[in-house]
Amino acid sequence: MKAANESHESAAAARAAAALVVVQVLKNGRFLDAALEEARGRLRATDRAIAPLIQELAYGTLRWYHQLIGVANLFATRPFKAKDADIHALLLVGLYQLRHTRVADHAAVDATVSAADILKKSWAKGVLNACLRACLREAERVAQTIAASAELRYSHPAWLIDAISNDYPNAWPRILDANNERPPMTLRVNTTRVTRSDYLAALHAEGIAARTHSGVETALVLEMPVPVERLPGFAEGHASVQDAAAQLAAGFLETQPRQRVLDACAAPGGKAAHILERTPSLAELTALEVDPQRLERLRLNLRRVGVNARLMLADAMNRSSWWDGSAYDRILLDVPCSATGVIRRHPDIKVRRQPHDLPQLRRTQVQILDGVWPCLARGGKLLYVTCSVLNEENEQQMRDFLVRHTDAVAEPLQPGGNAIGYQILPGEDEMDGFYYARLRKR
Ligand SMILES: C[S@@+](CC[C@H](N)C(=O)[O-])C[C@H]1O[C@@H](n2cnc3c(N)ncnc32)[C@H](O)[C@@H]1O
Incomplete structure (x- = not known):
């Protein structure tokens, strides 16, 4: 009997913890991974076994957030107060289990309703129970509501569906579906x-x-x-x-022994490490990173794989602060971007990213591109990389660059077609969505 109680308590504890992680992302703008890490840290030693379940529930709820909100609105007749964001999130966690997992319906409802006690809001048990049971009872109405809205059907914000369907008039449903898949490790x-x-x-x-x-x-x-x-x-x-698409960078950069290489946006260092594994006899690899904490992660990651680079805490845009005037033969520019190619790995991107971020990201990309271009030797090559699927950060960004810099020539990365770069869509060959373009200096 004790074991049964313990497992019932753990089931409810996992739902409550997942709801709190979701609140951290939705209300406080936290990264999902960071919020999960904190939640794991708060677990008592005896509760550690529920950490994978908390992760599964939090990831799944955010992956299906835009759909679950639409379903919740059918049954939660009054809006939740701001101070009850945890109960709202708990309802979404419950709906996620009913709609997208194989957890038995009665177990999902039971554990979710009991989680209200753990959140010290026992008053909410009635409303949670009523909403979850209504969702089960009115399955036909739920299905029709979802089918009637692209936002719910594909579980993406409307602005992002517009942006992706604008760029991919045929492939957009496939891209959105792929974003909702679980990525391989x-x-x-x-x-x-x-x-x-x-x-x-x-x-x-x-x-x-x-x-x-x-x-x-x-x-x-x-x-x-x-x-x-x-x-x-x-x-x-x-x-x-490291995702397979990210592993293409080192080969596309075509590094040769004794070259000087710059990785201008380097942390956490996956691509820098790969370049050094692939070409151990480089003259030098300079790795810039603007964020001190990420620079530390880069240092640890390079140390683990046993490679060396010259690490600098620096802003790539501002070359006078870090460049000694010696030209680089190769430059990797893995710029900050919308990350719309890696939504399947980080579903919180769909709630954290806003349409007004895009012009700012585009400007940052321009400033980094223009900031480092003078550091490239004649005949040298720069590889521009994003994990975005959006044209304005990728192909259009490169077209604009070629207009601004007449000493730049694009080298095709895939046979045929007249694209400047190579766009990989999420799920293609089991890869994340990435964009690569290689520019040579005349
Ligand atoms: C897409 S990530 C790079 C991933 C990395 N290349 C890898 O493979 O692990 C972009 C990185 O650039 C850094 N960054 C952003 N703006 C920067 C700037 N102006 N100068 C240098 N680094 C910058 C970010 O902090 C982030 O760590």
Whole structure:
């Protein structure tokens, strides 16, 4: 009986904790990963086992947020007060389970309603119970409401559906659906330490199912995500977690031994580490990062894989503050962007990103591009990268750059077509959405 009570309590505790994480993202603008990390830190030792469930509920609720809000509005007849944002979020967590998980309906309702006690708002049990049961009872009405609205059907904000459908008149439904998928966990094998096939064998020996990625020679795709501590040789830098699309950067940059390379927006350092693994005998890799905390993460990540770079806390736009005047043969510009290509990994982007962010991001990209271009040697190459699917940050940004800089020539990255760069859409070949363009200085 005690065990049954404990598991009932843990089930409710997981729902309450997930609701609080969702509130942190929706009300306080926190990153989902950071809010989850804090929630894990607050768990008592005896509750640690519910951490994966909290993560699943918080991720799922934010992934389906725009749809769940529409469903909640059907049944929650009065708006929730600002101080009851936790109960509102708990309702969404409950609806997420009913609509998108295999949790038995009665268990989902029961655990969600009981979570109101943990949030010290027992008065809300009635309204939660009524809304969740109405959603089950009125399944037909729910289905019709969802089908009638693209915002609910695809669970994206209207402005983003407009932006993506404008850029992709045919592919937009596929892109939005892909954004709602769970992404694979993909590894980059450090081939200076171990071959990909040997690392695959090491994973299998640990009981971790994985396969090679067909298009990217350093990439392995896991069948199921695992904590990094379970990866063989992780602490020794034998592998890193990195999406396959991100692993294309090092090859596209075409680094050669003894070159001077600049990574102007470097943290957390996945691409810098890969460049150094691929070309260990560079003359130098200078890694700039404007955010001190992220610079520290970059330092730790490079140390783990056993590579060295010259790290600088600096603003790439302002080259007089960091550049010694010696030209670089290669520049990687992995600029801040809307991150609309990695929504499947970070569903909170759909609620955190606002349409008015785009002009500012575009200006930042222009300032970084124009700021570092003079640092590139004649004949040198600059690789421009975003994890965005939006034309204005990608192809249009490059077209505008080529007009401003007549000494720049675009080198095609994919055969055929007349695009300047290479746009990967989310889900294509199991990859995140990325854009690459390579510019050579005449
Ligand atoms: C897309 S991330 C880079 C990811 C990194 N290349 C990797 O593969 O791990 C962009 C980074 O640029 C940094 N950043 C933004 N503006 C910057 C600036 N003006 N100068 C230098 N770094 C900047 C951000 O803090 C962020 O860490």
